[in-house]
Amino acid sequence: MVSECTPINQLSQQFLSCIHRRSDRLQEDAPWRDNLARENLLPRGTLMALEGSAGQDFDRFMAGLVKRNPGELEFHQAVQEVAESLIPFILDHPEYKEAQILERMTEPDRVVICRVPWEDDAGNVRANRAWRVQFNNSIGPYKGGMRFHPSVTLSVLKFLGFEQTFKNSLTTLPMGGGKGGANFNPKGKSDREVMRFCHSLMIELHRHIGPETDVPAGDIGVGAREISYMFGQYKRLANRFAAVLTGKGISFGGSLGRVEATGYGCVYFMQEMLARRGDSVEGKTCVVSGSGNVALHTIKKLDELGAKPITASDSGGFVHDAGGIGGEKLAWLTELKTERRGRISEYAEKFDVEYVAGGRPWGVPCDLAFPCATQKRSASKMRARCCPTGSSELPKAPTCRRSCRGRMPSPRRRSSMPLRRLPTPAASRSAAWSKVRTPCVSRGRRRR
């Protein structure tokens, strides 16, 4: 059963009772909309933005989706955010509506669920559950990462797989959308335990993947080590050295530049946005959150292109280096974070710069902002403090999508706009909303 107190579920339940009562007067007979909006249970700008027949279509579509996928809150929210943009567009293009494209796109092609038994170092028998959600292969083989994390559920994977379809399509490459994972926690496991798990998983998974079928990649908890274990087992089972997993070691079929690509791509997108205004990143002061793979490569590329990245953060806080993080300082930071696994505060001590414990960098004055941390919280704070004007989105950023909507609310309304309560259990939040990697332009008023 669906749990209570969640926006979409309330929406659908009240919506359903509403249409049972009086299906012909849907629009007028929906006072619950106002109530929900007042209580901030609906994202602002959603139903208000979709009025008339678009709003009606949106409500009907979402109610149906919730009914078909009870309790899958992450999936509901992901679809909702995409549907907000799409339903007005579909109304203008009736061929999509007649063919029920959006309804068909929100149903995965198939989902494989399997048991993954393995033996730990102490000889105990363990069993986990693994999924592969093959969402859509209309424009190419299913493509999307595997996630190993205790928070992984079918709902989370459907959310990610759905968004992956859009994201891959937008790259203009011939790739469909898929996502997989297991509720396995690699943290604290030995190499051999991880190996046995990966090998066991592949015994089932190898039936469902292939270069023209489905090409999984890494994600949270699945790095080069896990991909290599899985590829080793695939190769043995299929007796084929096939291009069936992304993220392998360079010596056995991996690609150069793959690790750097997310961070660099982030900066390249920013350059494109600025180029449209006849501007460039050169000489710009940049605030970057995070200090992982994405953040470090974003900083590196910014430094190379003559911009001045001045912040980096981790879960402990952020450093503010007004002189710019670049050159040897960046090399030191990269070594700190990737080799020694140290805290960002050590950077502040080493180079004698400002360190703010527990803070996020969005209060630091800047020209450009790059949220490259893996926590959605960064985006919420960002909305509140840094991003009232123009902004942009890469496809896979549900929270940031709301937070950096690109609208310009009045100061009064903004301050009275509490962050929306998310309908996800706390444990799964950070993982479920972990892909907020979006550059934002934070100076230059938007005309309205």
Next chain:
Amino acid sequence: MRISWTETEVDERLKGIMKRIHDQCVEYGEEADGWVNYVKGANIGGFVKVADAMLGYGIT
């Protein structure tokens, strides 16, 4: 086949891809006053390609 691209080639292709993504966002997200709603542009740009393929396949 099985020949790796050089790092420079990967980087060039990445630039090209990011540019194409941006162009699609502008194509589908530009509003009347010239301001670009990148969220809308990305959503619709991603949707159209998949949707057109699905239309072409018929009821599958």
